[in-house]
Amino acid sequence: MPNKPKSVLLRVLLVAAAFAVAAYAVLFWMRPIVPVVRVKQGMATSAVSGSVTVEAEYTMDLKSEVGGRVLSSTMALDKSVKAGDVLVRLDTTDLRLSLDRTQAEYEAAKQRMKIGSPLVFQLEASKDAYANAERQFKAGLISETDLRAQKRQLEAIEQQCDTEAVNNKLTLEGYQNAIAIGRRQIEKMTIRAPFDGTIALVYTRAGDLIGGGAPICRLISTSRTVKARISEEDIAGVKVGQKAYVQFLPYDIEQFPAKVEKVMSTADPDTQRYEVDLGVKIDPKKLLPGITGEVSIILDEHQAKTIIPRRALLGDEVFVVDDGRVHVRKVKVGYLSMTAAEIREGVSQGEWVVVDGFDRLRDGQRVRIAPVNDPRWK
Numbered sequence: 001m002p003n004k005p006k007s008v009l010l011r012v013l014l015v016a017a018a019f020a021v022a023a024y025a026v027l028f029w030m031r032p033i034v035p036v037v038r039v040k041q042g043m044a045t046s047a048v049s050g051s052v053t054v055e056a057e058y059t060m061d062l063k064s065e066v067g068g069r070v071l072s073s074t075m076a077l078d079k080s081v082k083a084g085d086v087l088v089r090l091d092t093t094d095l096r097l098s099l100d101r102t103q104a105e106y107e108a109a110k111q112r113m114k115i116g117s118p119l120v121f122q123l124e125a126s127k128d129a130y131a132n133a134e135r136q137f138k139a140g141l142i143s144e145t146d147l148r149a150q151k152r153q154l155e156a157i158e159q160q161c162d163t164e165a166v167n168n169k170l171t172l173e174g175y176q177n178a179i180a181i182g183r184r185q186i187e188k189m190t191i192r193a194p195f196d197g198t199i200a201l202v203y204t205r206a207g208d209l210i211g212g213g214a215p216i217c218r219l220i221s222t223s224r225t226v227k228a229r230i231s232e233e234d235i236a237g238v239k240v241g242q243k244a245y246v247q248f249l250p251y252d253i254e255q256f257p258a259k260v261e262k263v264m265s266t267a268d269p270d271t272q273r274y275e276v277d278l279g280v281k282i283d284p285k286k287l288l289p290g291i292t293g294e295v296s297i298i299l300d301e302h303q304a305k306t307i308i309p310r311r312a313l314l315g316d317e318v319f320v321v322d323d324g325r326v327h328v329r330k331v332k333v334g335y336l337s338m339t340a341a342e343i344r345e346g347v348s349q350g351e352w353v354v355v356d357g358f359d360r361l362r363d364g365q366r367v368r369i370a371p372v373n374d375p376r377w378k
Contacts, residue, residue, distance in 0.1 A: 036353060
């Protein structure tokens with residue numbers, strides 16, 4: 001019997017210990033889980049940020065220079081075309097008939113001129129008559145007046161021949177010009193893509209009768225421009241040639257290197273933001289017109305001992321997890337970029353900082369950490 005109280009006490013202690021362990025486990029697992037990353041060293045950048053939009057370099061409503069019946073069309077919505085591709089052919093029957101008639105008249109005119117003009121014979125006869133008159137004048141058979149009259153007759157025929165030659169030349173040139181115009185008009189009846197692009201709208205189909213200046217389709221160029229819009233407070237430090245990094249919403253957190261190519265000298269009067277053209281190193285197929293994102297333009301950079309994600313920064317405070325407890329710390333902030341912040345005082349390399357869920361945390365609260373799976377903060 002003397003061992004019975006001890007065994008009872010032992011069982012009570014074991015049960016109490018089990019309850020304590022269970023209570024601790026429950027309390028532990030009830031602690032909020034916070035996403036964290038380690039403070040690391042790295043490149044601190046002074047940068048300005050702005051919104052980004054991808055735009056087609058240019059859009060054109062392609063128009064027909066001449067009117068006519070649409071004989072055939074290769075256009076289709078969202079079809080990719082190359083510069084020079086035939087999009088529409090208009091009926092050229094009437095133009096070809098007119099061109100054939102003009103060509104025939106031209107050949108006939110050349111043939112007539114080849115045969116020669118009756119004036120040629122008159123000119124030869126007049127030259128012989130004048131030569132004979134000169135011999136008679138020297139022999140004293142005719143007067144000087146008669147000789148001058150014969151010369152005037154020769155000069156008149158020569159003038160007629162010269163005039164006829166000029167008219168013949170103008171006639172041939174007129175036919176040649178009419179033929180060139182006819183051929184050019186026929187060429188215009190075949191409408192080609194002026195640049196590489198995509199057909200965004202189709203305005204006409206085979207069988208339609210269109211007038212000169214009528215649009216046949218809307219073409220969007222395959223070349224793209226990436227436009228950033230920077231506030232007037234930040235634009236002063238932005239210059240051509242500066243490095244930048246762009247994130248596009250469809251491609252999550254992936255950053256694409258870029259460079260400033262052009263800075264507009266005037267702001268948009270409605271938004272008071274300045275446009276900046278960027279050259280981005282990215283597969284052109286990913287640059288879909290209309291997609292948006294953010295840009296970080298690097299003004300300056302240097303190596304820093306302590307870098308944290310910018311989203312971990314709340315003004316001049318950060319949440320640091322130490323020994324299972326979260327603490328609010330005041331920090332001194334250095335360079336800021338779109339994704340990172342340099343901390344000059346307040347945290348040390350290797351410490352855990354919270355990057356999200358701040359509204360449910362209080363200073364000194366016990367938490368469990370969940371390291372964020374982000375390769376930039378490994």
